[in-house]
Amino acid sequence: MAILNLPHWGLVTTTILSCLASPALLAPVESDTERRGSQPVRIPMGQSFHGPTFNLTYGNPPQTMVMLDDWTWHSTWFYTPNCKGNYSVPNCVLPGQNFFDYKKSSTFHQTSDAVQTFSGTDYAPGLPFTVNFGTDKMCLPDRNSHDNICKPKVEVEVSDLPYEFPVVEDIGGIFGYAPVLNGFNATFLPAPYQFMQAGAFSKEVGWHMCTALKNKKSCDNQDYLTILGGTETSVYRAQSMQEHPIVVTPCINAGNLNLSPARDNYWSASWTGLWIGGKSVALSAPSTGQPPVPDASCNTINPVAIFDEGKFGDGAPIPLAAFPSIVNATGAVKINGSAVILNQGKQGLYSVSCNKINSLPNLTYELSGKQNITVTPDMYIDKVAMPGTCLLNARAWDRTKNGAQTFFGTTVIEKTYLKFDYEKRTVGVAPLNNNLF
Ligand SMILES: *[C@@H]1O[C@H](CO)[C@@H](O)[C@H](O)[C@H]1NC(C)=O
Ligand SMILES: *[C@@H]1O[C@H](CO)[C@@H](O)[C@H](O)[C@H]1NC(C)=O
Ligand SMILES: *[C@@H]1O[C@H](CO)[C@@H](O)[C@H](O)[C@H]1NC(C)=O
Ligand SMILES: *[C@@H]1O[C@H](CO)[C@@H](O)[C@H](O)[C@H]1NC(C)=O
Ligand SMILES: *[C@@H]1O[C@H](CO)[C@@H](O)[C@H](O)[C@H]1NC(C)=O
Numbered sequence: 001m002a003i004l005n006l007p008h009w010g011l012v013t014t015t016i017l018s019c020l021a022s023p024a025l026l027a028p029v030e031s032d033t034e035r036r037g038s039q040p041v042r043i044p045m046g047q048s049f050h051g052p053t054f055n056l057t058y059g060n061p062p063q064t065m066v067m068l069d070d071w072t073w074h075s076t077w078f079y080t081p082n083c084k085g086n087y088s089v090p091n092c093v094l095p096g097q098n099f100f101d102y103k104k105s106s107t108f109h110q111t112s113d114a115v116q117t118f119s120g121t122d123y124a125p126g127l128p129f130t131v132n133f134g135t136d137k138m139c140l141p142d143r144n145s146h147d148n149i150c151k152p153k154v155e156v157e158v159s160d161l162p163y164e165f166p167v168v169e170d171i172g173g174i175f176g177y178a179p180v181l182n183g184f185n186a187t188f189l190p191a192p193y194q195f196m197q198a199g200a201f202s203k204e205v206g207w208h209m210c211t212a213l214k215n216k217k218s219c220d221n222q223d224y225l226t227i228l229g230g231t232e233t234s235v236y237r238a239q240s241m242q243e244h245p246i247v248v249t250p251c252i253n254a255g256n257l258n259l260s261p262a263r264d265n266y267w268s269a270s271w272t273g274l275w276i277g278g279k280s281v282a283l284s285a286p287s288t289g290q291p292p293v294p295d296a297s298c299n300t301i302n303p304v305a306i307f308d309e310g311k312f313g314d315g316a317p318i319p320l321a322a323f324p325s326i327v328n329a330t331g332a333v334k335i336n337g338s339a340v341i342l343n344q345g346k347q348g349l350y351s352v353s354c355n356k357i358n359s360l361p362n363l364t365y366e367l368s369g370k371q372n373i374t375v376t377p378d379m380y381i382d383k384v385a386m387p388g389t390c391l392l393n394a395r396a397w398d399r400t401k402n403g404a405q406t407f408f409g410t411t412v413i414e415k416t417y418l419k420f421d422y423e424k425r426t427v428g429v430a431p432l433n434n435n436l437f
């Protein structure tokens with residue numbers, strides 16, 4: 001008997017599992033990846049509560065998984081029916097929850113990697129995020145070729161929670177992308193990186209979003225576009241792309257980032273300047289009063305911008321001491337109420353007059369002392385969270401509590417192309433072409 005996994009159209013090699021009965025196929029042959037070469041994989045993405053999402057399949061036969069795209073996560077995570085030490089769909093999975101049923105996959109193998117537990121995640125706030133590890137076949141849908149780009153034995157995290165998950169999430173997994181540092185083992189390799197290692201596509205990832213554009217064509221009519229192994233060259237000029245080395249420092253964890261165990265492998269850049277309407281704003285640690293962060297050496301470094309396309313990145317980061325300046329510069333007034341999709345923090349909500357948006361100042365963010373990202377008022381004023389009200393979507397960054405790092409998310413990068421390079425460990429930044437707006 002031979003189970004032949006027939007190749008999809010255009011695939012170069014085939015995964016073949018064979019048993020003794022088939023003399024021609026005595027030795028099991030399993031390719032590293034079902035497609036080799038330099039063709040990038042194009043993945044348009046929609047929206048979930050936590051951030052951008054897309055579907056992939058995992059397992060054999062393939063199970064459709066709704067994945068959160070997350071540059072800050074270091075692996076791939078799947079929700080499974082394991083909880084409180086038992087496998088049980090009725091006990092561990094709420095109706096409507098997307099999950100990976102590993103018992104229904106003939107090729108799933110749990111690995112011997114020890115259980116790991118993270119706390120302080122956005123997915124299980126306040127609860128331990130406990131994972132086992134396993135391998136199985138993963139297929140990524142490529143909008144370019146309409147192929148599924150598959151790789152067997154992709155190692156992932158599978159949930160093994162010490163509790164029943166309390167709510168239904170609109171995602172069933174997390175597709176992480178964090179950069180891979182020297183010495184990392186298989187439990188710290190995001191799925192796209194494992195595909196890259198197998199030669200499925202080159203070691204870069206391109207990304208842009210289409211919400212601020214005249215139309216969403218370049219995102220295949222969705223909100224975001226990820227390119228694995230390339231970039232969407234039609235939306236930015238190659239000569240305007242600047243590459244910023246990521247910043248790897250324990251100072252990322254010197255404040256209240258709260259992820260435990262801590263990590264410092266993020267797509268990041270040194271944040272060297274901020275101007276509100278052309279007026280420079282200090283990013284340095286306050287020189288008086290209590291020590292800003294536990295490790296004094298973290299007070300003297302440039303802050304670190306961590307790129308995060310999920311909800312933690314929402315809002316334009318503004319140093320706490322400069323918050324009154326942006327309130328003043330925009331004529332914003334404090335209002336009551338809460339808008340959960342805004343990452344507004346303790347400073348509360350401010351509204352601005354909707355007919356004044358075009359006269360408000362630009363915000364200018366400088367990276368590595370060599371490139372500015374301009375944030376125009378239409379980007380930092382939110383008209384959606386509280387219908388009828390124009391909200392200031394700025395997030396106070398308190399260096400004394402948050403430490404040297406802050407998130408740069410969709411508010412800052414809505415009009416920017418990003419390229420993550422796993423080999424050079426750089427973030428390429430280029431403005432999207434003006435004719436798109
Ligand atoms: C993704 O999969 C979910 C669950 O099967 C399905 O409801 C949804 O329509 C899919 N989304 C896309 C864009 O195919
Ligand atoms: C786990 O499953 C076993 C066997 O089905 C059962 O006896 C035990 O009570 C279960 N434990 C929990 C915590 O549900
Ligand atoms: C892999 O790396 C993680 C993070 O450093 C570590 O916690 C884990 O123990 C390592 N696992 C093995 C098998 O070395
Ligand atoms: C607000 O701006 C005005 C001028 O635009 C300035 O005179 C005033 O000092 C500012 N107030 C604060 C608190 O920055
Ligand atoms: C905001 O709420 C506070 C306390 O509930 C109340 O005293 C105040 O009048 C409210 N302000 C507005 C503008 O509604």
Ligand SMILES: *[C@@H]1O[C@H](CO)[C@@H](O)[C@H](O)[C@H]1NC(C)=O
Nearest residue numbers: 359360361362374375376377
């Ligand atoms: C803000 O930036 C935009 C885009 O770069 C530019 O067109 C505009 O003139 C700037 N506005 C001001 C007031 O400088």
Ligand SMILES: *[C@@H]1O[C@H](CO)[C@@H](O)[C@H](O)[C@H]1NC(C)=O
Nearest residue numbers: 275278364366369370371372
């Ligand atoms: C960024 O913009 C500010 C304010 O206009 C300017 O002073 C600074 O030189 C610019 N930085 C770069 C690298 O262009």
